[in-house]
Amino acid sequence: MTSVEEPSRADGRGRDAARTRAEILDVATQEFARAGYDGARVDEIAARTRTTKRMIYYYFGGKEQLFTAVLERAYGALREAEGRLDVSHLDPVAGIRRLAGLVFDHHEQHPDYLRLLSGDNGQAAEHIAAVGALGAIGSPALGALRRVLAAGQESGVFRTDVDAADVHAVISSFCFFRGVNGRTFGALFGRDLVDPARRAHYRTMLGDMVVAYLTAGRSAA
Incomplete structure (x- = not known):
């Protein structure tokens, strides 16, 4: 017993x-x-x-280790979602749009994630840099982008002078700016980037920007 x-x-x-x-x-x-x-x-x-x-x-x-654990979990959640996303059945343009949309949705649904990253950037990213696992966490995200990008480059749809890190920077930059500075932008320029009525517009705009960047100098996609 x-x-x-x-x-x-x-x-x-x-x-x-x-x-x-x-x-x-x-x-x-x-x-x-x-x-x-x-x-x-x-x-x-x-x-x-x-x-x-x-x-x-x-x-x-301690406090520092707790903050590092918080960052690791927050960052890992997005990377896991990106890693689970299957775009292998999509053409390269649709695949890139799907990946961009996933990041857009996640940033919008997890405002604490953005504030955490913003705060650590103010600390020169010292806590994120201290998380040894983040290199492995980031790999699935870039891996999915690399596969879609390679397919588009091999088919002649995408330009060949960019890599997955470039594309990830473009996607993340817009999503981060919208989430962290959207209200400030609205106060300054009279256009609220987080207005629910314009959500679909900005989600589509992100995909358009990324596709336009990747197809610059190519036939229109």
């Missing part, structure tokens, strides 16, 4: 630990996104979870 019950208790402890860790990361994501790294307080994170400051340090080691 004991040999049966002990694994059950161990499994229960494992599930509780996983839930606690996930809850801490959820609240920490909100706190770091709201206040930035310098303004966020571990005491506040502990107060909003069913744990203690001591347990947060037990799971993560």
Whole structure:
């Protein structure tokens, strides 16, 4: 009887630990996104979870390690979605549009992700640079782009003097600017980039920009 019950208790402890860790990361994501790294307080994170400051340090080691774990999870979620996206059945132009649309949707649906990246950029990206796993996390995203880009280049549809990192920079730049600076842009120029009524317009515009960049000097796609 004991040999049966002990694994059950161990499994229960494992599930509780996983839930606690996930809850801490959820609240920490909100706190770091709201206040930035310098303004966020571990005491506040502990107060909003069913744990203690001591347990947060037990799971993560400290504030810096907690922030790094938050960044790794936030960044990894988008990269996993990109890695799961199958565009092999699409022509290169449609494939690029699909990839651009996925990034557009994710950035819009995860504003905390944008605020986290913006905050770490203010810290010279020192925390992202400290996450050794991010190189592996980034690979699926560039891998999908490389495959679509190569197909378009081999068929003569896409120009050959660009690579996946260039395309990813174009896509991410627009999505990041819209998410972080959309309201400011609206205040300055009278055009709200995050107006729901214009969402489809901007999503299509992103695809148009990327395709125009890749097909410059080629036959119209």
